[in-house]
Amino acid sequence: MTESAQPAVTHDAPHSVAVGDTHASTEAAHGGGGGGLPQFEFQHWFGQIVYLLFLFAILYWLMAKVFVPRLRGVIDQRAATIADAVQTARQVQAEAAGQAEAAKAEVEAARASSRAMATAAKARVTDAANARAAEEEAVVNARIAEAETAIGKTRDAAMTNVATIAADTAAAIVERLTGKAPSAAEADAAVKGAA
16 A cells, blocks of 8 residues: 555646746747847837837926926025025125224214213312312411411510510529629619620
8 A cells, every 4th residue: 555645636726837837938938048138139129219219308308397497496596595695694794884883983982071071070170179279278378377476476475574584584693693682673774785
């Protein structure tokens, strides 16, 4: 009972075809055993060239009528936007330069005004100080004059008393030396003669 195991084949199953048979049938359909790429076969060149020219014409028309105008529009719009931005930047820069010049002029005017105010204030302070100094000097001079007058009166009073004091002192000295007091007239005469 040596039976080889063979697969059971049903009646509906397709017939098995060998790989070699498939390859042979494909070569027969393409004209024999030539093989290779059909693009390089001379008999297919005319169709390929017509197809290539047709595709080239369609692509050229699409580029010329659709893509290039859109691209040119985008480039032109971008260039216009850049030009507008540059123009706006130049205007803003010019306005900023004008405002900077105006601010510089205002600062110079403010400096000049502050210098003038400082000079005027200094002059007012100097004048006030000079006036105050003059007033104080006048007061001091008046006090000096009063003091000199008072000193003069005191000196005159002292001088009148000096003669009397001198006469009294001379009389006291003479009395001490001689033991005898001189008269008032003799003491006055001695003091006047010494002066």
